[in-house]
Amino acid sequence: MIKDYDVIIIGGGPAGLTAALYLARNNVKVAFVEYYAPGGKLIEQSTIENYPGFSNVSGIDLATSMYNQAIQNGTKMIFGKVKELDLKKPEKIVTLENGDIYSCKYILIATGMKNLVPGQVENIEKFRGKGVSYCVVCDGALFKNEVCGVIGGGNSAFEEGFYLSKIAKEVHIFVRDEIIAEQKIQDEVQNQKNIFVYKNATVQKLNGTNSLESADVNIAGKIKNFKIKGLFPYIGFKPATSFIKDIEILDAKGFIKVNEDYETTISNVFAIGDVVSKKIRQITTATNDGTIAAKTINQRIS
Structure with a gap:
C-alpha cells in the first residue's frame, strides 16, 4: 500500500527539520525519512558555540529541540533508508530499502554529507567498529x-x-x-x-x-x-547522493544544483542543506535553505 503525503523530506538534519517545521505549521501533510537519528551530523558534535542564541550547546540537545518542535507541529517521521526515487512524474515516488513506498507532490532532499574514509590507511575497514569510529x-x-x-x-x-x-x-x-x-x-x-x-x-x-x-x-x-x-x-565529507539516479541535477562532485528557491531542474524537487552545491556549509545556512524551500512550497500549495 502506497502512503501519500504532500511533501516528503529525505533527511532529518537541521535543513530538513527546519523545512518540516515551516511546512507543518502551514498544515501541509509532511514527513521526513531518516535512517540514522534526527539531527544528522548535529548529534555527532560535542559542543556548538556559533549557533545564534546559544553560547554553548551540545549537538544532541540542539538536534532534540529541532526534532521535538517539528513533531509537535505535526511532522511525521519515517524511519528507513531510501533505495530509489522516481522524480520525473508529477506524483513523486519514494521507495525505501525495506520495500515501503510513499508518494508525494514535492520532495526535499536534505541528506547532507557523510564522512570520508581515509583510504590510504591499511586495515581501516577491518577495524571499523573495533576501534575505528567516526563519532x-x-x-x-x-x-x-x-x-x-x-x-x-x-x-x-x-x-x-x-x-x-x-x-x-x-x-x-x-x-x-x-x-x-x-x-x-x-x-x-x-x-x-x-x-x-x-x-x-x-x-x-x-x-x-x-x-x-x-x-x-x-x-x-x-x-x-x-x-x-x-x-x-575527521578528514572531510562527501555528499550523500549515491541513491540519486537523475544525475543531471548533480554537479561534478556529486552535490545537488539548485536555483535561488532551492529547486532543482526537476519541477517540485528541492534540495537543501549541506548536500547542495554551494560555498559555505554551516548549521545556520542549512536552516536558511530549509526556510526558503518550505516557504516556496507553501506558496505553491496555497
Missing part, C-alpha cells in the same frame, strides 16, 4: 582512560579531539598537511596537557588481532608506532 560523541565513552588517535587538521578533528581528551588518557592528533582549525579551537587543544598534535603525519597502517591495538604513523618521513585503542578519522 567521538557516540563512541568516545568506550575508550575511557585509553590512548586514542584522531586524524585531521580541521575544526571537527580538533573539537572532537578536545572532547575526547576529557575521557581518554591521551589523545594524539595526526595532521597530514596544515592545521586549518579555528584559532580558538587550536588554543583549547594546545592548553590540554593530554593532547599531542603531530604535523606532517600520515597514518599508514592499523594493527591488532580482534580489535585495534596500534597504528603505524609516518611523521616527517619516519615511521613511529603508537599504542592506541581508538582512532577517529
Whole structure:
C-alpha cells in the first residue's frame, strides 16, 4: 500500500527539520525519512558555540529541540533508508530499502554529507567498529582512560579531539598537511596537557588481532608506532547522493544544483542543506535553505 503525503523530506538534519517545521505549521501533510537519528551530523558534535542564541550547546540537545518542535507541529517521521526515487512524474515516488513506498507532490532532499574514509590507511575497514569510529560523541565513552588517535587538521578533528581528551588518557592528533582549525579551537587543544598534535603525519597502517591495538604513523618521513585503542578519522565529507539516479541535477562532485528557491531542474524537487552545491556549509545556512524551500512550497500549495 502506497502512503501519500504532500511533501516528503529525505533527511532529518537541521535543513530538513527546519523545512518540516515551516511546512507543518502551514498544515501541509509532511514527513521526513531518516535512517540514522534526527539531527544528522548535529548529534555527532560535542559542543556548538556559533549557533545564534546559544553560547554553548551540545549537538544532541540542539538536534532534540529541532526534532521535538517539528513533531509537535505535526511532522511525521519515517524511519528507513531510501533505495530509489522516481522524480520525473508529477506524483513523486519514494521507495525505501525495506520495500515501503510513499508518494508525494514535492520532495526535499536534505541528506547532507557523510564522512570520508581515509583510504590510504591499511586495515581501516577491518577495524571499523573495533576501534575505528567516526563519532567521538557516540563512541568516545568506550575508550575511557585509553590512548586514542584522531586524524585531521580541521575544526571537527580538533573539537572532537578536545572532547575526547576529557575521557581518554591521551589523545594524539595526526595532521597530514596544515592545521586549518579555528584559532580558538587550536588554543583549547594546545592548553590540554593530554593532547599531542603531530604535523606532517600520515597514518599508514592499523594493527591488532580482534580489535585495534596500534597504528603505524609516518611523521616527517619516519615511521613511529603508537599504542592506541581508538582512532577517529575527521578528514572531510562527501555528499550523500549515491541513491540519486537523475544525475543531471548533480554537479561534478556529486552535490545537488539548485536555483535561488532551492529547486532543482526537476519541477517540485528541492534540495537543501549541506548536500547542495554551494560555498559555505554551516548549521545556520542549512536552516536558511530549509526556510526558503518550505516557504516556496507553501506558496505553491496555497
